[in-house]
Amino acid sequence: MHRLRLIAQPSTSTRSVFFIGKRMLHVSPxxxxxxxxxxxxxxxxxxxxxxxxxxxxxxxxxxxPTCNNCGYIxxxxxxxxxxxxxxxxxPTVKTNENISETEDITRNAFNVDPKELRRRFLQLxxxxxxxxxxxxxxxxxxxxxxxxxxxxKAYQTLLSPRKRGEYILSQHGVDILEADNMDEEQDLxxxxxxxxxxxxxxxxxxxxxxxxxxxxxxxxxxxxxENAIAYEDWExxxxxxxRLRYWESFxxxxxxxxxxx
Numbered sequence: 366m367h368r369l370r371l372i373a374q375p376s377t378s379t380r381s382v383f384f385i386g387k388r389m390l391h392v393s394p395x396x397x398x399x400x401x402x403x404x405x406x407x408x409x410x411x412x413x414x415x416x417x418x419x420x421x422x423x424x425x426x427x428x429x430p431t432c433n434n435c436g437y438i439x440x441x442x443x444x445x446x447x448x449x450x451x452x453x454x455x456p457t458v459k460t461n462e463n464i465s466e467t468e469d470i471t472r473n474a475f476n477v478d479p480k481e482l483r484r485r486f487l488q489l490x491x492x493x494x495x496x497x498x499x500x501x502x503x504x505x506x507x508x509x510x511x512x513x514x515x516x517x518k519a520y521q522t523l524l525s526p527r528k529r530g531e532y533i534l535s536q537h538g539v540d541i542l543e544a545d546n547m548d549e550e551q552d553l554x555x556x557x558x559x560x561x562x563x564x565x566x567x568x569x570x571x572x573x574x575x576x577x578x579x580x581x582x583x584x585x586x587x588x589x590x591e592n593a594i595a596y597e598d599w600e601x602x603x604x605x606x607x608r609l610r611y612w613e614s615f616x617x618x619x620x621x622x623x624x625x626x
Contacts, residue, residue, distance in 0.1 A: 427489055428451060431492050431493055431509075433492070438501075452516070453486065474533060475590065493512040493513050493516070494509070526590065530590045533602070539603055561615065572622055576623065583612050587609065
């Protein structure tokens with residue numbers, strides 16, 4: 366069956382903008398509303414379709430190969446083979462390629478609700494927490510420990526806007542070691558050096574003021590990253606990630622200086 370390919374584009378209006386082929390379509394937010402919070406995790410993503418336990422055939426209620434009914438547990442694949450978004454039942458970074466007919470196709474994968482992410486993280490951790498499996502077989506305990514470790518890594522990655530952006534870029538094969546535009550990177554480095562010099566000379570309230578200015582830089586870079594990912598402009602997303610790296614480093618240094626004094 367032919368499937369229309371919809372790509373979400375940022376918009377300042379109250380109506381979302383999508384492109385179907387070369388045609389533009391406006392869709393109101395109300396028409397895209399989902400009951401995602403009340404659906405089981407395994408139903409929220411095509412990468413983790415509804416599955417049954419291979420031991421007792423009961424339905425698995427999450428993305429984890431872990432069964433509440435009979436106590437079955439199996440190791441997850443290596444981190445590089447697990448989609449972190451799918452693990453938590455969130456829209457994938459490759460939504461346009463893997464959507465089902467009933468899935469939410471309007472969301473920018475970068476937009477993650479931290480509270481909802483934590484709720485899902487705790488739900489999954491409760492299922493595979495190593496203490497719960499400590500008295501089981503060595504294989505079960507090892508599988509639980511592996512699941513728990515990967516969940517923690519995935520959670521920390523998606524919780525941080527910068528790390529989330531880096532992860533999305535890595536899923537699209539984008540190398541973010543350095544900027545392609547050296548002039549732009551040099552301009553950024555100059556800004557960072559000047560800000561560092563100001564920080565070194567600052568004291569008391571001056572440090573707090575510089576940190577507030579830098580929080581605005583971080584917020585701006587985060588918004589630029591969000592928009593770039595929405596448009597699938599990977600080069601701009603890469604540059605935004607690099608900006609975030611520098612300004613987050615500055616924020617850590619300034620915060621430490623404020624604490625020390």
